[in-house]
């Protein structure tokens with residue numbers, strides 16, 4: 001299998017994501033009370049108990065700590081081995097020295113280029129943004145450091161050059177794609193401003209002052225489209241968070257995947273490959289029709305974990321019945337806490353996807369939609385070939 005979307009890392013590693021989870025309500029399956037986590041602990045660690053009581057959980061934490069010490073860089077590779085994942089994306093702020101680059105390929109975050117100004121009003125919008133926006137500022141600073149800038153360039157031209165240089169340098173460091181989680185920070189409705197409009201706003205606020213909301217969005221709309229367009233020129237696919245998100249203030253209607261239709265169906269970006277991360281859930285039924293575009297793919301991560309396999313099977317079946325060569329597998333593995341670590345969420349993603357895939361294909365065969373041979377091809381496509389085909393020679 002090739003895992004098209006995950007955040008591998010230890011629970012105490014701040015580089016696992018470019019944002020952090022604010023306290024919000026987790027769906028039933030993502031809570032610590034999920035009995036499937038006992039199965040995960042048994043499968044991965046030979047856990048001898050049948051519950052996750054605090055006393056028993058200590059055994060698990062100790063077992064993992066020992067394995068980390070003994071195995072070092074092989075620790076997460078061994079998790080992939082146990083689950084039959086050959087290689088997987090590490091969507092992280094920065095790569096970790098404890099992830100073997102032969103098994104984990106980097107996807108970096110590109111949102112921060114859209115927040116270069118005084119973000120006082122952006123941060124003050126709600127308690128989620130109070131967590132998110134400072135982390136975007138930190139990310140932008142790290143890119144500036146990487147490119148040897150002590151402050152923002154005075155001219156807009158030089159700002160765009162800095163953005164491009166960062167993309168190119170990240171690509172040289174091995175990154176295979178750029179990721180946006182912009183839906184957490186603002187609406188995903190992107191207008192189409194001119195370069196002059198964006199330049200004017202940059203010039204007015206680069207050395208201070210707070211742009212009003214309309215001005216900030218206009219600037220961001222231009223930068224987003226610039227990044228998308230550079231993604232085509234550099235063969236650096238664009239991954240976009242396109243489903244429901246965590247936190248209390250994630251706005252589902254403002255982040256509807258169909259908002260992105262005006263971008264992905266824009267002929268100017270025909271050479272940019274888009275991967276709609278999490279497949280637009282709960283607008284999954286609409287989402288699959290975006291994959292009619294030859295440069296648009298859907299990833300099933302998160303969806304297969306928010307839903308249980310019996311329900312995820314319905315989503316997957318419908319997608320496989322529509323554009324099967326555009327659907328890719330991902331786990332969205334993430335270190336939620338010590339007991340539900342990235343390790344267990346890898347297991348949950350793999351287990352759910354395999355179970356749902358087997359059920360969907362069995363129905364498709366019995367209903368005469370595909371032959372068994374064709375079903376096996378669809379399985380290979382979903383679990384491996386479709387995603388690997390996007391990155392020509394860079395992954396396997």
Ligand SMILES: [Zn+2]
Nearest residue numbers: 005006007332
């Ligand atoms: Zn993710």
